[in-house]
Amino acid sequence: MLHEHAKNRGPRNITADQSSLWLFPGNRPGQHIHSTYLMNQLVSNGIHLLGTRLAAIRALVQGDAPAVVTQALGYTSECTENHAIQVGATWPAYASHRGRARNT
Helix, strand or coil: CHHHHHHCCHHHCCHHHCCCCCCCECCCCCCECCHHHHHHHHHHCCCCHHHHHHHHHHHHHHHCCHHHHHHHHCCCHHHHHHHHHHCCCCHHHHHHHHHHHHHC
């Protein structure tokens, strides 16, 4: 879906800004879309932002160590550890998962 969006960014893909590297270009060339506008668009289309954010971080801590997610997203280590515990993705599980992945 994102690849399709990148190819045709719709009405925001104005002639002066067709070469923009932004995935979501704004109205002014060289500027990205404002985060509040994007958030409002998502909400108006029925996307539950808190639920989506929680699902995303929980998926990340299942595949990577909570410390890695902490550093990548800027969350506290306590926050990512709590999410990892809630989904059963503890550090020992992560280490054994990574060991199996290398051996296959």
